[in-house]
Amino acid sequence: MGPVSGDDSPVPVYPRWVAWCNLYIAASFTARLLPDRTVRLPGLFACWIPTVTYGLWPNPMAFTTRRAVLAEMRQYELAAA
Numbered sequence: 001m002g003p004v005s006g007d008d009s010p011v012p013v014y015p016r017w018v019a020w021c022n023l024y025i026a027a028s029f030t031a032r033l034l035p036d037r038t039v040r041l042p043g044l045f046a047c048w049i050p051t052v053t054y055g056l057w058p059n060p061m062a063f064t065t066r067r068a069v070l071a072e073m074r075q076y077e078l079a080a081a
Contacts, residue, residue, distance in 0.1 A: 013068045021060050028053040 007013060029050045 011071070014064050018060065018064050021057075025053050025057050 031046055031049065
């Protein structure tokens with residue numbers, strides 16, 4: 001699943017659940033590709049689920065990115081001291 005799940009360092013930049021969250025967000029956009037109308041329920045799966053998941057996606061990414069940046073800043077401060 002890419003760099004996030006393949007990070008074997010002692011302190012990974014992003015937690016493994018971020019990879020699964022991003023995969024779920026990407027998968028939510030594929031419902032409109034389904035051929036059968038009874039499976040995809042056009043109003044729900046093709047519009048609202050991708051919209052809601054894309055709207056929620058910045059929250060975990062902002063949280064984990066901020067945490068990674070602060071950890072890196074602490075690491076440089078300790079090295080400089």
